[in-house]
Amino acid sequence: MVKNLDYWPNLQAKRAISTDQVIEGTQEHVNKAIFEKVWLLVVQIKSYYMNSLSQYYQAMADDDAGAHGTAVSRLQIAEAAAKEANKLSNSFPGTVPVNSNLALDCGSVFFEITKRNLTNIQEKLSELVKDNDYIYHQIVPTEAALPTIPKLPAAKAIPVSELYAGQDIQRITGPDIFQKIVPISITESASLYDEEKAKLLRAETERVETANSEMAASLDYLHLPSALQ
Numbered sequence: 183m184v185k186n187l188d189y190w191p192n193l194q195a196k197r198a199i200s201t202d203q204v205i206e207g208t209q210e211h212v213n214k215a216i217f218e219k220v221w222l223l224v225v226q227i228k229s230y231y232m233n234s235l236s237q238y239y240q241a242m243a244d245d246d247a248g249a250h251g252t253a254v255s256r257l258q259i260a261e262a263a264a265k266e267a268n269k270l271s272n273s274f275p276g277t278v279p280v281n282s283n284l285a286l287d288c289g290s291v292f293f294e295i296t297k298r299n300l301t302n303i304q305e306k307l308s309e310l311v312k313d314n315d316y317i318y319h320q321i322v323p324t325e326a327a328l329p330t331i332p333k334l335p336a337a338k339a340i341p342v343s344e345l346y347a348g349q350d351i352q353r354i355t356g357p358d359i360f361q362k363i364v365p366i367s368i369t370e371s372a373s374l375y376d377e378e379k380a381k382l383l384r385a386e387t388e389r390v391e392t393a394n395s396e397m398a399a400s401l402d403y404l405h406l407p408s409a410l411q
Contacts, residue, residue, distance in 0.1 A: 205229055218282040223270060227292055230267035231299065234260040238303055240331050245310060251320030252328065257307040259325055264303050268296040 208225050211217040237260035245253035274289035285291070314320055346354055 218279045220278050220282055223274060227267050227270045230263045231296055234263035234299060236331055250314045250318040251322045254310050254314055254322045255328060257303060257310060260303045261307055264300040268300050271296045
Protein backbone atom coordinates (compact mmCIF):
# COMPACT_ATOMS: atom_id res chain seq x y z
CA MET A 183 0.00 0.00 0.00
CA VAL A 184 1.37 3.42 -0.98
CA LYS A 185 1.19 5.90 1.87
CA ASN A 186 0.48 9.59 1.32
CA LEU A 187 3.41 11.34 3.00
CA ASP A 188 1.39 14.55 3.25
CA TYR A 189 -0.78 13.19 6.04
CA TRP A 190 0.86 9.98 7.21
CA PRO A 191 3.33 11.61 9.68
CA ASN A 192 0.50 13.63 11.21
CA LEU A 193 -1.68 10.56 11.62
CA GLN A 194 1.15 8.64 13.24
CA ALA A 195 1.80 11.63 15.51
CA LYS A 196 -1.81 11.55 16.65
CA ARG A 197 -1.55 7.84 17.36
CA ALA A 198 1.71 8.36 19.25
CA ILE A 199 0.22 11.14 21.40
CA SER A 200 -2.83 9.01 22.10
CA THR A 201 -0.58 6.15 23.18
CA ASP A 202 1.41 8.47 25.46
CA GLN A 203 -1.84 9.43 27.16
CA VAL A 204 -2.77 5.78 27.57
CA ILE A 205 0.50 5.10 29.41
CA GLU A 206 -0.55 7.32 32.31
CA GLY A 207 -3.90 5.59 32.66
CA THR A 208 -2.35 2.15 32.33
CA GLN A 209 0.23 2.91 35.01
CA GLU A 210 -2.55 3.92 37.37
CA HIS A 211 -4.55 0.77 36.66
CA VAL A 212 -1.46 -1.40 37.09
CA ASN A 213 -0.80 0.22 40.47
CA LYS A 214 -4.37 -0.58 41.46
CA ALA A 215 -3.95 -4.17 40.22
CA ILE A 216 -6.73 -3.67 37.66
CA PHE A 217 -4.42 -4.41 34.72
CA GLU A 218 -1.61 -6.92 34.57
CA LYS A 219 1.83 -5.29 34.67
CA VAL A 220 2.64 -6.65 31.23
CA TRP A 221 0.10 -4.26 29.71
CA LEU A 222 2.19 -1.28 30.77
CA LEU A 223 5.07 -2.75 28.79
CA VAL A 224 2.79 -3.20 25.78
CA VAL A 225 1.72 0.45 25.66
CA GLN A 226 5.30 1.64 26.26
CA ILE A 227 6.51 -0.40 23.30
CA LYS A 228 3.69 0.93 21.18
CA SER A 229 4.42 4.51 22.22
CA TYR A 230 8.08 4.35 21.17
CA TYR A 231 7.16 2.48 18.01
CA MET A 232 4.53 5.04 16.96
CA ASN A 233 6.87 7.93 17.72
CA SER A 234 9.56 6.36 15.56
CA LEU A 235 7.09 5.91 12.69
CA SER A 236 5.91 9.48 13.00
CA GLN A 237 9.45 10.84 12.78
CA TYR A 238 10.36 8.42 9.99
CA TYR A 239 7.50 9.40 7.68
CA GLN A 240 8.01 13.09 8.42
CA ALA A 241 11.68 12.62 7.53
CA MET A 242 10.65 11.10 4.21
CA ALA A 243 8.37 14.08 3.55
CA ASP A 244 11.15 16.51 4.52
CA ASP A 245 13.61 14.75 2.25
CA ASP A 246 11.18 14.94 -0.69
CA ALA A 247 10.75 18.65 0.03
CA GLY A 248 14.51 19.23 -0.12
CA ALA A 249 15.03 19.62 3.65
CA HIS A 250 17.70 16.93 3.76
CA GLY A 251 19.37 18.08 6.99
CA THR A 252 16.03 18.11 8.77
CA ALA A 253 15.27 14.65 7.42
CA VAL A 254 18.53 13.32 8.87
CA SER A 255 17.73 14.85 12.25
CA ARG A 256 14.27 13.31 12.31
CA LEU A 257 15.65 9.91 11.34
CA GLN A 258 18.09 10.12 14.24
CA ILE A 259 15.16 10.74 16.58
CA ALA A 260 13.26 7.91 14.93
CA GLU A 261 16.23 5.60 15.40
CA ALA A 262 16.45 6.40 19.12
CA ALA A 263 12.74 5.69 19.61
CA ALA A 264 12.94 2.52 17.52
CA LYS A 265 15.90 1.27 19.58
CA GLU A 266 13.95 1.81 22.79
CA ALA A 267 10.92 -0.01 21.38
CA ASN A 268 13.11 -2.92 20.32
CA LYS A 269 14.87 -2.97 23.69
CA LEU A 270 11.57 -3.14 25.57
CA SER A 271 10.31 -5.82 23.20
CA ASN A 272 13.41 -7.88 23.90
CA SER A 273 12.66 -7.71 27.62
CA PHE A 274 9.06 -8.85 27.13
CA PRO A 275 8.33 -11.87 29.34
CA GLY A 276 8.33 -15.26 27.66
CA THR A 277 5.02 -16.16 29.27
CA VAL A 278 2.15 -13.79 29.96
CA PRO A 279 -0.59 -14.12 32.59
CA VAL A 280 -3.61 -16.00 31.32
CA ASN A 281 -6.01 -13.25 32.41
CA SER A 282 -4.04 -10.60 30.50
CA ASN A 283 -5.83 -11.61 27.27
CA LEU A 284 -2.56 -11.34 25.36
CA ALA A 285 -1.44 -13.90 22.81
CA LEU A 286 1.27 -16.28 23.96
CA ASP A 287 3.59 -15.21 21.14
CA CYS A 288 3.00 -11.46 21.45
CA GLY A 289 6.50 -10.92 22.83
CA SER A 290 8.18 -12.41 19.78
CA VAL A 291 5.77 -10.57 17.49
CA PHE A 292 6.62 -7.24 19.12
CA PHE A 293 10.32 -8.00 18.84
CA GLU A 294 10.15 -8.85 15.14
CA ILE A 295 8.07 -5.77 14.31
CA THR A 296 10.30 -3.37 16.23
CA LYS A 297 13.47 -5.01 14.91
CA ARG A 298 12.28 -4.68 11.32
CA ASN A 299 11.31 -1.07 11.97
CA LEU A 300 14.72 -0.29 13.49
CA THR A 301 16.55 -1.91 10.59
CA ASN A 302 14.51 0.03 8.07
CA ILE A 303 15.17 3.34 9.84
CA GLN A 304 18.89 2.68 10.21
CA GLU A 305 19.25 1.81 6.53
CA LYS A 306 17.43 4.96 5.48
CA LEU A 307 19.41 7.07 7.94
CA SER A 308 22.70 5.75 6.58
CA GLU A 309 21.54 6.57 3.06
CA LEU A 310 20.42 10.12 3.87
CA VAL A 311 23.53 10.88 5.92
CA LYS A 312 25.72 9.83 3.00
CA ASP A 313 23.68 11.92 0.54
CA ASN A 314 23.80 14.96 2.81
CA ASP A 315 27.54 14.62 3.46
CA TYR A 316 28.50 14.25 -0.19
CA ILE A 317 25.80 16.16 -2.06
CA TYR A 318 23.63 18.58 -0.07
CA HIS A 319 25.88 19.65 2.84
CA GLN A 320 22.90 20.90 4.85
CA ILE A 321 23.12 21.56 8.58
CA VAL A 322 21.47 18.87 10.69
CA PRO A 323 19.36 20.68 13.30
CA THR A 324 19.05 19.53 16.88
CA GLU A 325 15.89 17.86 18.10
CA ALA A 326 14.91 20.99 20.03
CA ALA A 327 15.09 23.06 16.84
CA LEU A 328 12.68 20.83 14.95
CA PRO A 329 9.02 21.85 14.70
CA THR A 330 6.52 19.53 16.33
CA ILE A 331 4.69 17.24 13.95
CA PRO A 332 1.04 18.35 14.07
CA LYS A 333 -1.41 15.58 14.81
CA LEU A 334 -4.07 14.79 12.26
CA PRO A 335 -7.62 13.70 13.10
CA ALA A 336 -8.07 10.03 12.35
CA ALA A 337 -11.39 10.81 10.68
CA LYS A 338 -12.21 13.75 8.44
CA ALA A 339 -15.71 15.04 7.83
CA ILE A 340 -16.81 14.94 4.19
CA PRO A 341 -19.38 17.57 3.13
CA VAL A 342 -22.58 16.09 1.73
CA SER A 343 -22.23 18.29 -1.34
CA GLU A 344 -18.84 16.71 -2.02
CA LEU A 345 -20.00 13.19 -1.25
CA TYR A 346 -22.95 13.40 -3.66
CA ALA A 347 -21.47 15.80 -6.19
CA GLY A 348 -23.53 16.06 -9.36
CA GLN A 349 -26.53 14.30 -7.84
CA ASP A 350 -29.90 15.42 -6.52
CA ILE A 351 -28.90 15.79 -2.87
CA GLN A 352 -32.43 16.72 -1.76
CA ARG A 353 -33.79 13.48 -3.20
CA ILE A 354 -31.05 11.40 -1.55
CA THR A 355 -31.04 12.97 1.89
CA GLY A 356 -34.72 13.85 2.09
CA PRO A 357 -36.21 16.95 3.74
CA ASP A 358 -34.40 18.82 6.46
CA ILE A 359 -35.15 16.97 9.70
CA PHE A 360 -34.69 20.19 11.67
CA GLN A 361 -37.00 22.38 9.61
CA LYS A 362 -39.79 22.22 12.23
CA ILE A 363 -37.49 23.06 15.11
CA VAL A 364 -37.92 26.67 16.25
CA PRO A 365 -34.60 28.49 16.66
CA ILE A 366 -33.76 29.48 20.22
CA SER A 367 -33.65 33.17 19.27
CA ILE A 368 -37.27 33.03 18.12
CA THR A 369 -38.29 31.13 21.24
CA GLU A 370 -36.63 33.76 23.41
CA SER A 371 -38.28 36.59 21.46
CA ALA A 372 -41.70 34.94 21.77
CA SER A 373 -41.20 34.45 25.49
CA LEU A 374 -40.18 38.10 25.89
CA TYR A 375 -43.25 39.19 23.90
CA ASP A 376 -45.58 37.13 26.10
CA GLU A 377 -44.02 38.58 29.23
CA GLU A 378 -44.31 42.17 27.99
CA LYS A 379 -47.92 41.58 26.96
CA ALA A 380 -48.73 40.16 30.40
CA LYS A 381 -47.11 43.20 32.07
CA LEU A 382 -49.22 45.58 29.98
CA LEU A 383 -52.40 43.65 30.77
CA ARG A 384 -51.61 43.69 34.49
CA ALA A 385 -50.91 47.42 34.39
CA GLU A 386 -54.14 48.20 32.51
CA THR A 387 -56.15 45.95 34.82
CA GLU A 388 -54.76 47.76 37.85
CA ARG A 389 -55.61 51.15 36.29
CA VAL A 390 -59.18 50.03 35.55
CA GLU A 391 -59.64 48.69 39.07
CA THR A 392 -58.24 51.91 40.53
CA ALA A 393 -60.53 54.03 38.35
CA ASN A 394 -63.55 51.93 39.33
CA SER A 395 -62.68 52.29 42.99
CA GLU A 396 -62.29 56.07 42.68
CA MET A 397 -65.56 56.36 40.76
CA ALA A 398 -67.41 54.30 43.37
CA ALA A 399 -65.97 56.45 46.16
CA SER A 400 -66.98 59.67 44.38
CA LEU A 401 -70.53 58.45 43.76
CA ASP A 402 -70.83 57.37 47.35
CA TYR A 403 -69.63 60.82 48.54
CA LEU A 404 -72.27 62.52 46.39
CA HIS A 405 -74.86 60.03 47.56
CA LEU A 406 -75.34 58.98 44.01
CA PRO A 407 -77.29 57.41 42.51
CA SER A 408 -79.62 57.31 45.57
CA ALA A 409 -79.88 61.15 45.60
CA LEU A 410 -81.47 61.05 42.16
CA GLN A 411 -84.34 58.86 43.28
